[in-house]
Amino acid sequence: MPKSKFLIEAAVSFAAGILIASKFNIPDNFLYLAGGFFVLQFGFGYMVGNRTVMLLAILLIVAGLGALRLNAIRVPNEYSNLMNSKQEFHGYIVQDPDIRTDKQYLTFQPDGSHQQLLLSEPLSQEYFYGDEVLVYGKITQAQSDPSFDYQAYLQRFNIYGLITYPKTLIISGNKQNKIYYQLYRIKHAFTDRLALLFNEPQNSLLLGILIGAKKTLPPDIITDFSNTGTSHIIAISGYNITILIAGLAFLVHLLGRRKAFWVTLAVIFSFVIVTGASSSVVRAAIMGSLFLTGRTLGRQYHITASLFFAGLIMLIFNPLILTVDVGFQLSFAATLGIVYFLPPLEKLTASWGEWLGTKSILLVTMAAITATLPFLVYNFGVLSLISPIVNILVLPTVPITMLLGFLSAAPFVGPGLAYICNFLLLYILKTIHFFGNLPYGHLPMQVPPWFFAAMIAGVFFLYQIVRYLAENAAGS
Secondary structure, eight states: OOHHHHHHHHHHHHHHHHHHHHHSOOOHHHHHHHHHHHHHHHHHHHHHTOHHHHHHHHHHHHHHHHHHHHHHHOOOOTTGGGTTSEEEEEEEEOSOOEEOSSOEEEEEEETTOSSEEEEEEOTTSOOOTTOEEEEEEEEEOOOOBTTBOHHHHHHTTTEEEEEESOEEEEEESOOSOHHHHHHHHHHHHHHHHHHHHOOTTHHHHHHHHHHSOOTTSOHHHHHHHHHTTOGGGGSOOHHHHHHHHHHTTTHHHHHOHHHHHHHHHHHHHHHHHHTTOOHHHHHHHHHHHHHHHHHHHTOOOOHHHHHHHHHHHHHHHOTTHHHHOHHHHHHHHHHHHHHHHHHHHHHHTTTSOOSTTHHHHHHHHHHHHHHHHHHHHHHHOEEESSHHHHHHHHGGGHHHHHHHHHHTTSTTTHHHHHHHHHHHHHHHHHHHHHHHTSTTSEEEOOOOHHHHHHHHHHHHHHHHHHHHHHHHHHHO
16 A cells, blocks of 8 residues: 555544544543454454455554544643632733734733633733733633534633633733744734735735734625635635745755755744644645655655645644634645645646636636535535635735735835735725625525535535546546
8 A cells, every 4th residue: 555545544544533532422441442452453464464454453543542632632621610700820921912803812821720811901902922921800711602612612722711801910021932922023023014004904904815814804804705705815824835935946046955945944834833823824834844845855745645644743733623623624625625626627627718817716716615615604604606706806816915915014115015015905805895795695504514414425426526527538
């Protein structure tokens, strides 16, 4: 069996173990017992020379390891005895403040605790990563509802309690990781510069496109992006990493292949930190690093194996993201859709003409939308009927907007480039708003879990049909 195929099967098995353990409470002792049985199964397969039995045993052991990893990360809430009581804590701000339209959220690490608290603070007070603070306020539990498990969502970030508008005293600053501190300073200098050059909501849209900082966009604009199936534009993703790697390709000629490799890796992971290490960016960073490593060592790059390897690494570090992180689900589904659906779609449309890249954009969009449709409908309850059209109209302007947006922070030429970039941002906003408010452009759809599973099966069946048609078209 090729190593890449075994890696994919192992990653799927590990994820299956996590998924099963998330639905059923499986004791560790049972998993140990089952693991021992599968070891015996492997030994039996080895003795009789049956590789299928050996492979099945290995994959079942890997699935058990996935379940054990999830059990290991499920820990009691350290603040359970303090809920709904006022407490005083000394600790540190351990993430860049999350700025919203009316408030800011601070990730707070109290002394002596392994778990973190989320503080809601007014915008009037300025905080920064690494601030040493004294906090006094009432701890509450995150409230979930049938449509959104807010408690599980926060726990994937190691956050186990909330304090709303506490009394917070800043004691001193710059008390955490020095590298993170400097990267966040660069980020804030960049965003402050753009704030001087762009009005709202253009500035928030540009920050969403460049670094995923979309949360200061007004709710009605966020809704327009959701209704038109273009939310990926303002969600930092693998596309940004791809642009970053392509933009740094010139370093090979200036520094040589090996030095350029290390510089590019440093830039990629700095970008991951600055943008908040969302699942889609981490996934793209791992895949991009594997691509760069393969190119530097002269090895062939296998995109599917790279994708599943990235997923395996991410799930090992944090298995909670599999079921509660919609960004993780959409990122992997979209990439799988492009990897599997795009080649047969290109064969079927080989006779089509290409006009300003619209064919490529349409095919990539359709491949990604088809694969992510079950997750979008299930998690957001919206089916966009006009997404392909809007993506064709908007996506060609995004790379230019990104380039002009980054260069707008440059001295001397920045204001002029910002002036041009502003027109592109207005075009995106106007287009999204127009189509987002068309009657019947999107349909609300609330689907139960069984229908979600049926949609996934439908996507797989559709892929088999598309591949069959492409193979027949190529043979005729």
